[in-house]
Amino acid sequence: MSSENKGLGLTTYTEVDPQDIYYQKHQKKIRMVDAARVGLTLLSLLCGFTVLGTSADTLATYNSTHLTGDFHLPLWPDQFDLRPTIALVVGSCIVVLASVVSLLFSKVQVLRNRAIVHTSLTFIAPFVSFTGVMISMIFFYAVNASTTEDTLQSWSCQWGFASMSAKPHFGTLCKESRTALYLSVILVPVELVVLTIAGYQSMLERKSVRPSAFHKSGSPVPSA
Numbered sequence: 747m748s749s750e751n752k753g754l755g756l757t758t759y760t761e762v763d764p765q766d767i768y769y770q771k772h773q774k775k776i777r778m779v780d781a782a783r784v785g786l787t788l789l790s791l792l793c794g795f796t797v798l799g800t801s802a803d804t805l806a807t808y809n810s811t812h813l814t815g816d817f818h819l820p821l822w823p824d825q826f827d828l829r830p831t832i833a834l835v836v837g838s839c840i841v842v843l844a845s846v847v848s849l850l851f852s853k854v855q856v857l858r859n860r861a862i863v864h865t866s867l868t869f870i871a872p873f874v875s876f877t878g879v880m881i882s883m884i885f886f887y888a889v890n891a892s893t894t895e896d897t898l899q900s901w902s903c904q905w906g907f908a909s910m911s912a913k914p915h916f917g918t919l920c921k922e923s924r925t926a927l928y929l930s931v932i933l934v935p936v937e938l939v940v941l942t943i944a945g946y947q948s949m950l951e952r953k954s955v956r957p958s959a960f961h962k963s964g965s966p967v968p969s970a
Contacts, residue, residue: 776950780852783868783943787848790875790936793929794841800922801834804898811914821914827895830886834926837882841933844875865951869944876937883930899923 805828812822848871851857851864858864890897896904902919910916 772950772953776947779943779947779950783872783940783947784849784852786936786940786943787845787852787872790841790933790940791845791849793933793936794838794845794875797834797838797926797929797933798842801831801838801926804902804919804922804926805831805835807914807919808898822901823896825895826901827889827897829889829897831898831923831926833882833885833889834930837878837930838926840878840882841875841937844871844878847871865948868951869941869948872937872940872944876934876941879930879933879937883934886927886930899927 808822808828808831848867851860851867851871890900898919902914902916902923905916906920908916
């Protein structure tokens with residue numbers, strides 16, 4: 747070989763497969779959608795924990811301070827409806843459990859690798875959460891609309907101005923009850939958005955098919 751050719755290297759050629767480019771973009775879109783779903787699921791989990799903690803505390807306070815009609819100065823009325831508060835407790839429990847399961851199958855690699863289960867729970871978990879919080883809200887407002895019986899929230903907020911040195915601290919109970927209610931209301935659109943994103947993600951994952959390894963024949967493009 748002459749000295750003139752010593753400095754010359756060989757130019758290699760590779761093909762750019764459009765299927766590979768499409769697949770990579772598709773996977774990137776799935777990762778972005780999954781990140782949004784996981785973030786909103788974490789938000790719903792935090793809201794669910796807060797609703798569960800506040801509503802359960804008000805219920806526990808009532809149970810520990812409720813006196814029978816034999817006492818002359820009962821703290822709570824005889825005609826009393828606890829069902830709205832129980833509905834919030836049950837609804838928040840459903841949200842917490844479903845969110846935990848969803849996050850586990852999204853972040854734990856061993857569980858995530860079970861593709862069929864992961865894809866199914868991606869949609870089922872937010873559906874269960876949305877259904878649970880919707881039922882609890884419908885039940886809460888349906889029962890709370892009664893004008894004849896007091897609920898834990900209506901009674902504690904009615905006497906919230908009273909300064910008390912011991913339980914039940916009606917002012918605190920009123921704030922806790924309202925916090926649980928407001929967060930439950932917020933959970934309805936949040937879970938609806940999570941459910942919508944989960945459905946979209948499931949659709950994307952069904953369409954995600956890795957292209958074949960071989961390259962199509964075409965015009966070579968120099969890689970170096």
